Amino acid sequence: MGVSNSMAAGQRVLPRYDSKDQYRYPAFMPSSADRTVKSFDPAEFVIPTAKQEDWRYAPLERIGEFFEPFRPSGETQVRLSFLDGSGAVSAGSDASVSFERASRSDPLPGSVGKPADRAAALEWDCVQQIYALDVHRDLDQPLLLNVRGTGEDLDALHVAVRFDPGVHATLVIDHRGLARLSEGFEISVGENAVANVISIQEWDAGAKHLGSQRIRVDRSGRLNHSVVTLSGGVVRLRMDPDFGGPDGYLNMLGVYFVDPGEYVEHRTMVVHNHPSCTSRVVYKGALNGKDARSAWVGNALILPQASQTDSYELNRNLVLMPGAVAESEPQLEIENGNIVGAGHASSVGRFDDGQLFYMRSRGIPESAARKLVVHGFFSELVEEIGIPAVSEHLMATIDRRLAMEED
Amino acid sequence: MSVLEITDLRAGVETNDGRKEILKGASLTIKSGEIHAIMGPNGSGKSTLAYTLAGHPKYEVDGGRALLDGQDLLAMTPDERARAGLFLAMQYPVEIPGVSMTNFLRTAVTQVSGQTPKLRDWTKELNIAMKRLRMDPKFARRSTNEGFSGGEKKRAEVLQLELLKPKFAILDETDSGLDVDALRIVSEGVNRAHKNTGCGILLITHYTRILKYIKPDFVHVFAGGHFVKTGGPELADELEETGYDRYLPEGSTESALA
Ligand SMILES: Nc1ncnc2c1ncn2[C@@H]1O[C@H](COP(=O)(O)OP(=O)(O)OP(=O)(O)O)[C@@H](O)[C@H]1O
Numbered sequence: 001m002g003v004s005n006s007m008a009a010g011q012r013v014l015p016r017y018d019s020k021d022q023y024r025y026p027a028f029m030p031s032s033a034d035r036t037v038k039s040f041d042p043a044e045f046v047i048p049t050a051k052q053e054d055w056r057y058a059p060l061e062r063i064g065e066f067f068e069p070f071r072p073s074g075e076t077q078v079r080l081s082f083l084d085g086s087g088a089v090s091a092g093s094d095a096s097v098s099f100e101r102a103s104r105s106d107p108l109p110g111s112v113g114k115p116a117d118r119a120a121a122l123e124w125d126c127v128q129q130i131y132a133l134d135v136h137r138d139l140d141q142p143l144l145l146n147v148r149g150t151g152e153d154l155d156a157l158h159v160a161v162r163f164d165p166g167v168h169a170t171l172v173i174d175h176r177g178l179a180r181l182s183e184g185f186e187i188s189v190g191e192n193a194v195a196n197v198i199s200i201q202e203w204d205a206g207a208k209h210l211g212s213q214r215i216r217v218d219r220s221g222r223l224n225h226s227v228v229t230l231s232g233g234v235v236r237l238r239m240d241p242d243f244g245g246p247d248g249y250l251n252m253l254g255v256y257f258v259d260p261g262e263y264v265e266h267r268t269m270v271v272h273n274h275p276s277c278t279s280r281v282v283y284k285g286a287l288n289g290k291d292a293r294s295a296w297v298g299n300a301l302i303l304p305q306a307s308q309t310d311s312y313e314l315n316r317n318l319v320l321m322p323g324a325v326a327e328s329e330p331q332l333e334i335e336n337g338n339i340v341g342a343g344h345a346s347s348v349g350r351f352d353d354g355q356l357f358y359m360r361s362r363g364i365p366e367s368a369a370r371k372l373v374v375h376g377f378f379s380e381l382v383e384e385i386g387i388p389a390v391s392e393h394l395m396a397t398i399d400r401r402l403a404m405e406e407d
Numbered sequence: 408m409s410v411l412e413i414t415d416l417r418a419g420v421e422t423n424d425g426r427k428e429i430l431k432g433a434s435l436t437i438k439s440g441e442i443h444a445i446m447g448p449n450g451s452g453k454s455t456l457a458y459t460l461a462g463h464p465k466y467e468v469d470g471g472r473a474l475l476d477g478q479d480l481l482a483m484t485p486d487e488r489a490r491a492g493l494f495l496a497m498q499y500p501v502e503i504p505g506v507s508m509t510n511f512l513r514t515a516v517t518q519v520s521g522q523t524p525k526l527r528d529w530t531k532e533l534n535i536a537m538k539r540l541r542m543d544p545k546f547a548r549r550s551t552n553e554g555f556s557g558g559e560k561k562r563a564e565v566l567q568l569e570l571l572k573p574k575f576a577i578l579d580e581t582d583s584g585l586d587v588d589a590l591r592i593v594s595e596g597v598n599r600a601h602k603n604t605g606c607g608i609l610l611i612t613h614y615t616r617i618l619k620y621i622k623p624d625f626v627h628v629f630a631g632g633h634f635v636k637t638g639g640p641e642l643a644d645e646l647e648e649t650g651y652d653r654y655l656p657e658g659s660t661e662s663a664l665a
Pocket residue numbers: 420421422427429447448449450451452453454455456465498665
């Protein structure tokens with residue numbers, strides 16, 4: 001717990017947290033790290049209700065099945081290949097990548113952090129499909145991990161991804177199909193490694209996906225982590241990154257596009273637990289219609305030992321039609337006064353009738369006007385994702401959906 | 408040669424206290440190459456006339472006609488009207504966050520002209536047009552109108568007029584809020600568009616000072632939702648002297664009428 005582990009041995013009497021005078025030593029205030037339960041045991045988590053911070057936005061009535069023990073259907077299909085189609089990466093090992101079915105007792109799965117909510121703990125408890133993906137050498141082609149849902153029976157999937165020290169590699173995870181999927185990812189980036197991980201959610205209508213990604217960046221490692229959520233009935237992804245040593249760099253980008261009736265939630269819960277690490281979170285979402293709902297919750301927790309932390313989080317939402325609701329909640333918990341920076345910004349903007357009329361009065365039809373606004377909103381961020389195939393697909397998909405609005 | 412023909416136009420808005428009539432039978436004919444100044448008291452319905460012609464969804468037409476070369480403007484969507492050759496420089500231009508001026512204008516030009524300008528030609532043309540209006544080329548990269556000062560917004564409206572080359576342009580108080588230099592620069596832009604394209608211009612204004620730069624062929628007084636008097640340039644000077652009192656019912660002001 002935050003309070004006790006920061007008590008270094010020594011002769012001096014160190015300051016202590018005093019609940020009656022809690023602001024006296026800010027570094028010793030209880031933080032979310034002290035409150036949050038993290039455990040592999042589902043019994044340690046109560047069943048979520050809207051009263052709990054973590055679940056206040058989610059449509060719990062639509063995802064109740066994720067909070068009770070279940071037998072996974074095992075029908076989710078998982079396949080690893082290269083993004084350019086230059087051959088599947090076979091199971092087993094080759095020189096640069098190994099990709100294998102694994103079990104809970106193998107070294108990789110279960111090595112990065114612990115589940116942070118009931119759904120994640122239940123997933124770990126019951127999951128049959130566990131994979132270990134280990135990247136040993138630099139890859140000049142991005143890896144593509146296809147996760148394909150094939151039905152409405154609840155399934156569980158766990159993938160532990162490891163980028164060995166020093167490697168440069170990119171992994172694209174592509175979620176498609178119809179699914180009820182409780183999913184856990186563990187992503188660890190070794191010392192001096194540079195990794196790009198892009199998680200695309202492009203589910204069929206009505207799919208439900210609760211995902212937890214536990215992330216660790218070791219000393220001087222770099223992770224560019226992108227999330228692209230384009231469709232699904234309910235998609236809730238919780239990212240829990242921390243660091244395995246100093247000088248780590250974590251860049252988290254998110255793009256979401258939400259149609260009527262869909263619910264999309266992203267949580268980026270960054271923990272700065274080592275000095276001199278940088279984290280930057282930029283999430284942007286557009287809501288395309290009545291009853292489209294989204295939530296972004298970001299937290300940067302800067303622990304007492306994390307001097308020279310530089311952290312920033314930003315979330316922007318664009319409401320394209322009346323009747324859509326975007327929640328945006330940036331949080332910051334700073335327990336170390338000796339940091340480079342900790343900033344956050346958040347907004348919900350609307351594309352209103354006045355703007356639409358102005359553009360139309362210049363000859364631009366409604367669909368082209370929306371397209372222009374949405375492109376303008378996403379363009380910088382989409383470019384930053386840095387994989388042209390992904391960026392192009394993403395913008396083309398959004399354009400198609402905007403055009404559908406016409407009819 | 409084009410003609411814009413407005414006949415007995417009636418329009419209003421839905422408010423919380425019910426229907427409000429604003430345009431009460433406005434009639435005006437304007438031909439290519441002509442410049443008409445429209446002057447009138449605050450709240451008389453000048454902007455409403457401009458918005459109604461451009462197709463703002465808030466204003467509902469109750470009667471009358473507006474024909475551009477015989478085509479029924481009122482049956483068109485706002486973007487169809489623009490593509491038919493109508494342009495409105497707004498009294499309060501709207502900010503479009505996230506959409507750069509250059510992308511916005513290139514899309515508009517593409518829609519109105521039916522051809523996408525080549526990127527290189529476009530950048531050059533935009534640059535030259537901005538320079539003539541003494542606009543910093545950096546504005547092209549900025550979001551459309553976002554954070555522009557009042558005067559900068561008006562320049563940007565005239566920039567659009569020059570690039571979109573409409574048959575008829577309605578300028579709603581494009582001169583308001585301009586300093587003396589800006590007034591001259593903006594007026595030169597309007598005159599340039601007029602000379603280069605032979606467009607007809609409807610210039611809504613409260614001040615005779617812009618008429619020193621932009622010479623109207625006709626001056627109209629607009630009051631109580633319609634045109635009440637038409638004259639030559641001398642009418643503007645007369646209005647400046649005597650005000651609008653005599654065009655209003657005894658003892659009333661336009662606001663009281665409203
Ligand atoms: N959307 C609206 N809702 C309610 N009233 C409106 C609306 N638009 C215009 N009006 C009213 O209609 C009348 C005419 O407004 P308009 O803006 O056309 O006047 P104007 O002649 O352009 O005035 P100004 O010289 O001040 O620009 C005013 O009384 C105004 O309050």
